[in-house]
Amino acid sequence: MTFTVTHSPRDGGGVCLRLAGELDLSTSGELNETIDRLATQGERHLLLDLSELTFCDSTGIAAFVRGDNRASAAGGWLRLTGASGRVDRVLQVTGLADVLRYIPDTMDPATPSRP
Amino acid sequence: MSSTARAPVCSPGAARSAPAPPPLAPGHDQEPDWFELVGHFHEGLIVCDADGVVRHLSPVAERLVPEVVRGRPLVASGVAGLGRDGAAQFGHRGRRLRVRQIALAGARRCHYVEDVSEIVGHADALLAERARSAFLTMVGEKLGNAPHPDRAAAAVVRLAVPTLAEVAVLVLAPRCGRARWWRASATAGGAAMDSGASPVTALPPAIVEGLSGAEPHAAERLVEQAVAAGWLAQSTARQAVVRVVPVPGRDGPVAVLLVARRRTFRWDDDVELVRAFATRAGAALTTAVLYRDQAELADTLRASLLPVEPVAVAGVQWGTAYRPARASVRIGGDFYGSHRLPGGGAVFFLGDVSGKGVEAAVFTGQLRQCLQALHRVEANPGRLLALLNDAVLETDAGRGRFATVVLGVVHPRREGGLRLTLAGGGHLPPLVLRASGEVEAVPLRGMLIGVVPDPRIGELTVQLEPGETCLLYSDGVTEARGGCRGDEQFGQERLVDALTGCHGVAAPVLAERIEQLTCDWLAHGDHDDIAVLALRATGAAARPRRHLRAVPASGGSVGPWGTRP
Missing domain, CATH: 3.30.450.40 (GAF domain)
Structure with a gap:
């Protein structure tokens, strides 16, 4: 039931946040705080690595959407990568997998191609 | 008072025998003038002889009862309170007087008279x-x-x-x-x-x-x-x-x-x-x-935010369940509803909004009102959801609220059964209970409503034969945590298992059963909002159709699902 979020600078700018454990009502506040803190520090490009995340509910989805809204307002973006299993399924069901997909080849993934 | 008493002690005679300050006890030959002393009492004194004639009268008594005159009988004063049977307290000349009578030697009597007006007041x-x-x-x-x-x-x-x-x-x-x-x-x-x-x-x-x-x-x-x-x-x-x-x-x-x-x-x-x-x-x-x-x-406000029971539609038996996470406010972030379409059939929906509690409930109210207005101009489920998406984006600018919704249009088929056209807005895909007893997950996809302009919205058609049921539910069901470990999710697999073979169950019973299963799984733990909307195609030879409300399952003799309608 534990949740941790750590972050480190990425090569070429931006921050990578590593999420591990379960992201739900009781832990999504921690993610929101981290995103807010980074935004206050001027970080506009956030890549969330979900490969260690085992669960994500609607409040986690809300945290992703909120973070992307905030980054977009500052001219940046929030993207997700590494989701698998149940977390990937939630992202597929909600359609966020498409909206917040990280495409490394694209220079600016803020406008991913959509069908 | 004490100085008056001591004055006679300091006589020249006493001073001669004892030059030191005089003792407190007065000498026998220096009896104080008692009547002078009582002149300083709060009480006035009236002393009568054996015949009731006033012999002594202190200045205080003279002032309080001027009617009393020395040398005349006390009764002649006419002051009733001073009579033999006079009251202990009486009003006189605008004052409140208290009197007590004491018998003295030689059948004489003394009346002590006190002004108690102030104390009584x-x-x-x-x-x-x-x-x-x-x-x-x-x-x-x-x-x-x-x-x-x-x-x-x-x-x-x-x-x-x-x-x-x-x-x-x-x-x-x-x-x-x-x-x-x-x-x-x-x-x-x-x-x-x-x-x-x-x-x-x-x-x-x-x-x-x-x-x-x-x-x-x-x-x-x-x-x-x-x-x-x-x-x-x-x-x-x-x-x-x-x-x-x-x-x-x-x-x-x-x-x-x-x-x-x-x-x-x-x-x-x-x-x-x-x-x-x-x-x-x-x-x-x-x-x-x-x-x-x-x-x-x-x-x-609460009444406007509660889900409204679905409208009666020919060929459709509805079943609903609704249990907000915060039971005290009785409203939550899940919603469902339905509206009749002008061209026949009906539009129905079930969804879940971001956020919790009253704020979430207010948002569900806005979505329901949007759909109430929009279904009059757009009957295609996919385009209706796209309109809803635009409306949310427009009114919710920057607040980051969104919803997951499944929205469908139901039409009765001429040959019996129902045709459903479903559109997905990022919500859990519906389940279909087939006549064979199997449970199918509808492969419906789509994007959250209210996040991006022009979202990808999945659309597909489901045919329901008479007796088959389509089930829409919120993630409060599948994400309920409980079980043996206490933190295990109920999950879609358990839900599908529990529903397999339940194709004969009436929609209201089914909806209530799912709510019950979820709550049993929770074992009194906290839970998210729970909403269920079930549509069952009524049989061609069914009795007059009506919308049944959820009824409790009957006793064990008819099995865990209760009776068939």
């Missing part, structure tokens, strides 16, 4: 003050808990009688041009109560004046007005005194209190008490009015 004032505070405290306590203005108003007049008045009338500040009033009248056994209403235009002028915050004074006119209003009987009017005081509220008077009493009533003493009473009544009424207004507001 203090005690009376203290008792009166204590009674007033006790009354006001009692009033405060009794009025404190009235949750409704009507009950508070009735309590106010009931408490005013008989302490404050023989007739008490409370007129509440008018609402919508009418003023309601409550009256209590003293009777032999207690008080009679009645109430009524009056148009503002027919209120007595003194009440109107009181409602404006002023305290009307013309006493005679007040009695007339109370009689004219029917509050005071003509027969008692001649002896009545009426007082009208505003009952203070938050912004001006919340009511006006009219009290009537016999003329013997001392207004100067008690009008302050009436005002203090009105202040407490005002506090209680203000709270009750505020509470009523808030309760009305909350009820109205």
